Amino acid sequence: MKALCWHGTGDVRVETVPDPILEDPKDAIIKITSTAICGSDLHLYDGYMPTMEEGDVLGHENMGEVVEVGSVVKNLKVGDRVVVPFNIACGKCFFCKNEMFSLCDRSNPNAEMAKKAMGHSPSGLFGYSHMLGGFWGGQAEYLRVPYADVGPLKLSNGMPDEKVLFLSDIFPTGYMAAENCRIQEGDTVAIWGCGPVGQFAIKSAWMLGAGRVIAIDNVQERLVLAATEGGAETINFDDVDVYDALMEMTDGRGPDSCMDAVGCEAHAGGTLDGTLDAVKTTAYLATDRPHVLRQAIWACRKGGTISIPGVYVGFGDKIPIGAAMGKGLTIKQGQTHTHKYMPMLLEKIENNEIDPSFVITHEVPLDDAPEAYEMFKNKEDGCIKVVLKP
Ligand SMILES: NC(=O)c1ccc[n+]([C@@H]2O[C@H](COP(=O)([O-])OP(=O)(O)OC[C@H]3O[C@@H](n4cnc5c(N)ncnc54)[C@H](O)[C@@H]3O)[C@@H](O)[C@H]2O)c1
Ligand SMILES: [Zn+2]
Ligand SMILES: [Zn+2]
Numbered sequence: 001m002k003a004l005c006w007h008g009t010g011d012v013r014v015e016t017v018p019d020p021i022l023e024d025p026k027d028a029i030i031k032i033t034s035t036a037i038c039g040s041d042l043h044l045y046d047g048y049m050p051t052m053e054e055g056d057v058l059g060h061e062n063m064g065e066v067v068e069v070g071s072v073v074k075n076l077k078v079g080d081r082v083v084v085p086f087n088i089a090c091g092k093c094f095f096c097k098n099e100m101f102s103l104c105d106r107s108n109p110n111a112e113m114a115k116k117a118m119g120h121s122p123s124g125l126f127g128y129s130h131m132l133g134g135f136w137g138g139q140a141e142y143l144r145v146p147y148a149d150v151g152p153l154k155l156s157n158g159m160p161d162e163k164v165l166f167l168s169d170i171f172p173t174g175y176m177a178a179e180n181c182r183i184q185e186g187d188t189v190a191i192w193g194c195g196p197v198g199q200f201a202i203k204s205a206w207m208l209g210a211g212r213v214i215a216i217d218n219v220q221e222r223l224v225l226a227a228t229e230g231g232a233e234t235i236n237f238d239d240v241d242v243y244d245a246l247m248e249m250t251d252g253r254g255p256d257s258c259m260d261a262v263g264c265e266a267h268a269g270g271t272l273d274g275t276l277d278a279v280k281t282t283a284y285l286a287t288d289r290p291h292v293l294r295q296a297i298w299a300c301r302k303g304g305t306i307s308i309p310g311v312y313v314g315f316g317d318k319i320p321i322g323a324a325m326g327k328g329l330t331i332k333q334g335q336t337h338t339h340k341y342m343p344m345l346l347e348k349i350e351n352n353e354i355d356p357s358f359v360i361t362h363e364v365p366l367d368d369a370p371e372a373y374e375m376f377k378n379k380e381d382g383c384i385k386v387v388l389k390p
Contacts, residue, residue: 002390003057003140004369009047012370017057020136020144025070028148030082034161035138036061037369037376037386038169039195039263040311044128045373048264048287048313051113051131059139059388060086060126061168063161066152067142075149082152084145085338086169088124088135091150095123102335107147108133117314122335139369141390153342162357163349165387166200171356172341174200174261177309178208180332181257186211188250190299191232192242192292193261194222196359196385197309201261202230203354214249216242218267221382229358238269246299254301263310264288273318280317287314297324308333359385366390 003017020029038061043049063083066076076082089096089104096104104123108114113131114121124146127137136144145152155164178201181189189205191198194217205213215226218238226232235245246255268274268291280286296306297320306329324331348354361384364372372386 001141002366003136004059004366004388005054006044006052006056006058007054010045012045012058012373014367014369017055017140020142022068022070023144024146025072026147026149027070028066028073028076028145028152029068030062030064030084030143030145030152031067032062032064032138032141032143032390034063034165035059035140035388035390036165036168037139037372037388039197040128041373042377043264043311043313045377046265049129050117050313051129053130053134056127056129056134057136057140058127059137060128061165061170062126062138062143063165063168064138064143069148073148076152076154081155083155083164083167083342084126084138084143085151085153085172085342086126087151087335087338088126088133088146089150089339090147096150099337099340101337101339110134125335139366139388141366151339153346157350159349160357162360162387163355164346166196166356166359167342167345167349169336169338170196170359171200171345172338173197173309173336174202175204175207175341175345176336177201177259177261177307178204180305180307180309181205181208181259182305182330182332183208183210183257185209187256188212188214189257189259190214190216190246190255190296191259191261192216192296193310194219194226194234195261198222198261199225199230199359199384200356201259201309202226202232206231207348207353214246214255219379222379222384225359225384242295243299250301254299254304256301257305257307258296258300259307260292260296260310262292264290264312266291277317286317288312288316290316290319294318294320297329300327300329302327304329306331309336360387362386364388
């Protein structure tokens with residue numbers, strides 16, 4: 001089959017690789033009909049994520065048609081149309097039973113590698129390094145789905161792929177990130193990053209009762225989308241000091257919750273901490289650039305909440321943990337427990353409360369994926385979200 005393979009920093013290629021086969025009776029194989037490029041894929045593309053290997057197939061936002069099922073799979077049959085969560089979960093361990101699917105204890109065959117880096121292993125992920133399972137992703141013609149009875153969400157309606165594809169990741173991610181803000185009716189929520197995750201976080205913050213949403217970025221079309229589609233007030237961090245702007249907008253008190261929907265590759269212009277991060281990551285003295293997290297902790301009101309859906313991969317330097325302590329902040333973060341949110345968010349789509357396709361700016365054949373990665377990374381041609389068609 002054709003698949004998008006990782007070959008190192010800034011180097012992805014569409015190649016012919018062996019078709020996936022059933023490796024376990026609990027597996028299913030799906031033929032991909034739509035798959036998206038995520039901001040998380042950029043961390044791989046930019047070489048931030050350890051334990052990637054040449055030839056790894058990328059892609060964790062996947063949907064398609066079931067073409068083969070293992071002998072013990074009960075919930076799926078050939079021909080079913082499914083959207084697949086980006087995390088792989090067994091459905092039976094302590095963490096799965098408690099709806100912490102991204103922390104599944106059994107789905108990462110390389111758990112020992114992850115333990116060395118984190119103390120314990122999170123779940124396996126599609127197309128996201130060997131430390132997280134070494135599973136091939138779905139930016140390909142076919143995908144092997146482990147624990148097929150647990151993850152894939154069956155679609156019985158005729159809704160187009162574009163409306164349901166993002167149940168695989170960014171819609172649940174935005175929603176859980178907003179939940180992690182612990183929003184009280186009328187709260188002010190500030191969201192750093194107006195990428196696809198930020199856009200869904202904005203919508204979700206309203207759903208959960210926010211009174212004001214303030215969105216921060218420096219990419220004009222993303223700020224415009226946050227304002228028009230999302231109804232957010234916006235701050236362009238190129239134009240103003242973010243802390244000063246937020247204080248002015250909240251009478252000096254600070255937002256009730258602050259969300260970092262940017263993660264380890266924050267842009268920091270000529271700021272002192274940003275320059276330090278740039279020097280340290282270039283010299284391999286640091287792994288992440290936590291400029292946004294610092295700013296969020298600094299700006300959040302006393303007793304407020306920090307929500308971090310943005311991905312960090314290693315050790316964050318100069319995080320103002322003293323300010324977080326002194327101000328009594330609550331910090332919540334993590335990979336999304338996607339399985340938990342999919343049915344409920346599908347219902348919102350079916351009820352026309354939201355049409356997730358609003359973030360899509362480009363739809364291209366899988367063959368054009370390498371150019372699409374470059375365009376998405378550099379935010380060329382107004383690119384906000386790319387859907388690939390194998
Ligand atoms: N927790 C999860 O399960 C999960 C799931 C999906 C994505 N993610 C992560 O969420 C983050 C966002 O994903 P995305 O797809 O929206 O990515 P994206 O790269 O499209 O968006 C990131 C946005 O942040 C903006 N940004 C950069 N520096 C900034 C700064 N200093 N202040 C404000 N904004 C700044 C960029 O301009 C960009 O618009 C990524 O780190 C991704 O890995 C996490
Ligand atoms: Zn993703
Ligand atoms: Zn489990």
